[in-house]
Amino acid sequence: MMDRAERLYALLPAVYRIRDEEEGSPLRALLAVMEEEHLRIEGDIQALYDGWFVETAPEWVLPYIGDLVGNRLLAEVTHSRRTDVARTLGYRRRKGTLPMLEALARDVTGWGARAVAFMELLGWSQNLNHPRPLAPSIPVESVGTVHIRNRDLLDRLGGAWDGTAHTVDVRTAPGGAWRPGSRSLESRSRARPQEGWYGPRKVGFFLWRLGAFPLEAMPARRADPPNQHGWHFSPLGAPVPLFVRPRPDRDPTQRAEEIHLPAPIRPLAFHGDVEEHRARVLPLPPEERPLSSRWYGPGRSFQMRVDGVPVPPHRLLCKDLGGWARPPAGRIAVDVDRGRFTFAEGEEPEEVQVDFAYGFSAGMGGGPYDRRATLVPPGSTAWFQSVAKGSEVETLQQALEVWEERGRPHGLIQIDDSGIYGGNVEVDLPPGGSLVIQAAQGRMPSVRLVGDFRVAAPEAGARLVLNGLLVEGALSLGGNPTLELVHCTLVPGRMLTDDGAPWFVDRDSLVVPDEGDPTPQVTISSSIVGPIRLPATARELVIRDSIVQAFPVGGVPRPAIAATDAGDEPGPATILERSTILASVHVRELTLASQVIFTEPVVTERTQAGCVRFSYLPPGSRTPRRFHCQPDRALEGIGDPAEAERIRARLVPTFTSLRYSHPGYAQLRHDAALEIRTGGEDGAEMGAFRELMQPQREANLRTRLEEYLPFGLEAALIYVT
Incomplete structure (x- = not known):
């Protein structure tokens, strides 16, 4: 078969090719040079042809195509510039109609x-x-x-x-x-x-x-005594409103209905759905009754399986379960506003599994969202062990025993379901060893600890990575381990009550025992954790895109980051980026704090090293040099003390909620100060949700509405x- 680089030579008659071979192939060499230039010209022509279409055009061509159709460039937040340009003509054909304006708002903002x-x-x-x-x-x-x-x-x-x-x-x-x-x-x-x-x-x-994050085959959690006839949808046992799982069958030419939007399920809408379904299906034979209604069932917003048997929608009863009331016999009461359900007297099951969706601002902490970029492929380590309920290895303790029997190699333990794991967990890392414990993509396993999750390493260089876990308890670091928390939750307060309040407000999430001279190194990213107690001798603490919260005890504040609960001893050298710290901070050195919201004063022992930039610092903070921080920047040139006090009060960050179980946890309110909502280095908000770039989304929408909203x-x- 002739090589593509010799197409010109192949066009010659065979007699000339034979003679060329006899002469040492000079003609073949000449045509090879010509063919090389021909291929370059051909590739350039093909690129020009691809540039005619938005689907295949290079990135640098897209602004020119957009200019041809009058497309104004937007900040790339939810979709690429290519997608935005490609949709322009479709928007123009339906310009000014309500379904088009609605689709525009959804596409531009996400x-x-x-x-x-x-x-x-x-x-x-x-x-x-x-x-x-x-x-x-x-x-x-x-x-x-x-x-x-x-x-x-x-x-x-x-x-x-x-x-x-x-x-x-x-x-x-x-x-x-x-x-x-x-x-x-x-x-x-x-x-x-x-x-x-x-x-x-x-x-x-x-x-x-807020987004709706669907969970499947989650074990429901029984309520605390004396309400054990009731259950929570949330694995944490806290009141969590059930969110709509948006249906994919929406007609793009029609306006969205309630079942198409990531919003809390409206109780009266669910009540009407259940009663209408009962009236329609009860006259039918049991084998002909459907298992789905508008809101409930397979592929809908939520579903329940009692002792392995799916619950049909006609058995449900929409009810306010603030007092854990029981339903009539044969019915199951559901409170979609609190995420609770109860059973009639004598009908309490042994086990309940639920499918539902919860609401939150972003993919942070343990959750079913896309974490593929951070997961370790099973075949990339020397040793791999999967864990799942009902499998050969169904507990973390069994997996760790197998790991130790194999000589504690560089290994990976992957949890393949959203089950409940607990007990005492201890990991002894060998010198230079590493272990990854991660949840599989789309899973959210819960780790309910009896004691602390103990991690020990005799020498520096040993590494433990936790990814995608929801932990009720604390991590205890002994020796010199390197710990990485990625997309994990260490529940603030360790556990939550039936009302969603922290159970142990005086307990910490990350501790170091008072033994020897520990020098751990901790990196936390895209996680939610409670108080961190690391000594000043620790090598480093790095927190990115995360939330750290501590609670006062008896009206006395406790620090979020420090060496002791009293906050009188500093923590280690610390790097904070794009995070929200919901309590005070006392560290030896603040190497870097960038785009961080501190709700309480920050105290740094060494102020001559480090930098704080694009962050909010409460009055009374002692930090290294600052750059574009609030309220300092807003107070520049203000000499009137009363005016300065008004500015300080206005700039205090306000949040939708500071309760962890709330869907709007740590979310900046939309009426928070503009300097906070747009105070990041790229014009996004400060704090843990900077990556959402919400000011840019709103600006994109306003830009498009100027073009597509009917005149007047x-x-x-x-x-x-």
């Missing part, structure tokens, strides 16, 4: 979005001589006064699915208005009035910033979560 034309919700007085017919998209409740007997309509009042008539409001809609409600997740944040929503030129964009209309961005 958030759940629903567009509402507020002019359709304005009430009017009907003239009997000239009655105004209703459009199919306008519900009958939008004419006249409020239908107070319609509970579902009242529950939707003031939200994205409002169907009630409103009077005209000519005020300008403020950015980030919140829905006032009863017990829904939205109302747990400080509500803002619905200023300027309802007007003839107003279009509202309801935005859900005013957009209101309404943040629901």
Whole structure:
């Protein structure tokens, strides 16, 4: 077969090729040089052809293609520039329609979005001589006064699915208005009035910033006595609202419904779904009754299996379980707002497995989100052991015993399910050895410790990596190990009560026993942990993209990072990047603090070394040199003490919630100070969720709305979560 580089030579008649061979192939050498240039020209022509299409064009060509169709460049946050340019013509064909504006908001921000034309919700007085017919998209409740007997309509009042008539409001809609409600997740944040929503030129964009993270085959957790007839969906045994698992079957030409958005399941919507399903299926024979309703069942937002048997939706009862009330016989009461369910007297099962989705801002801590970039491939280590309930090795202790029997080689232990693991765990690392304990992709195993998770290493260089674990307890480091926590949760307070409060507010998550002269090194990334107690002799503490929280005891604050609970002795040299520290810090040296939110004062022993940049530092902090930090920068040139105090008070970071079990945990409120929300070095927010680049998402949406919103209309961005 002729080589591609000799295509020209192959075109010659055979007689000339034979003679060329006899002469030493000079013609072949000449044509080879010509063929090389021909291939370059051919490749350049092919590249020019590829550059005609947005799907194949090189990156440097995309701005030119975008300019041809009038596409304004956006910050690359949720999707690539190629995707944005490719969608331009599709947006233009449907320009100005509500489904298109809704899809635009969703694509540009990556958030759940629903567009509402507020002019359709304005009430009017009907003239009997000239009655105004209703459009199919306008519900009958939008004419006249409020239908107070319609509970579902009242529950939707003031939200994205409002169907009630409103009077005209000519005020300008403020950015980030919140829905006032009863017990829904939205109302747990400080509500803002619905200023300027309802007007003839107003279009509202309801935005859900939280994501829904689905969990499958999770063991439900039984409630504490005396409520053991009740269970929690959350493996932590805390009240967690069930989130909608967005359905993939949405028609892109239609507006989103409740089942398509990553929002908390509305209790009244679930109640109506269950009762409607019961009325429809109870007359049918048992074998013909479907196992799915609108919200519940396989492939829906949540599902339950009692002692291995799927629960049909007609057995469910939507109920407020704040007091753990029992349902009638044969029914299972479910509180989607608290993530609880209870059984009737005498019907308590031995085991319950659940599928559900929880809400959170980002993929941080133990969770089912994509961690493939951080996982160790099973075939890349000298020794590998999988662990799963019902398999040959079904506990961490058994896997560690096998590891020790094999001589403690460089190894990997992978947990392949989302089961419950516990007991006492001890890892003795050999000199220069390494061990990785990780959860498989999409799994979230829980490790419930009886004592501490003890890690010991006699010499420096031994390394332990934990990835994707949800740990109820503490890690104890002895000797000189190197510990890496990646996408892990060390539950602040070690455990949570039935109400979601920390159980042991006086306990730490990472400790070093008072034995010998330990010099551990700790790296924490994309994790959530409680207080860290490391001595100043530790080699280094590095925290990136994480949250560290400590709780006061009896009104006395406790530090998040220090050597002792009292905070009188400093911790080691520390590097903090893109993190939120929810308590005070006392360290020997702050080598670097970049884009960090400190809620309490920071004290550094050595102020001549290190740097703090693009961070918030409370008054009373003693740190090395600062660069673009708040409130220092906002106070530049302010001489009036009263004005300076007002600025300090305004710049204090505010959060949706500081309770770990809350979906909005450590999330900056949208009405937090602009200097904090855009204070990162790239214009993103400070703190642990900087990677979300939420200011850039909002700016991208406003840029696109200037182009696609019909002339004369005013957009209101309404943040629901």
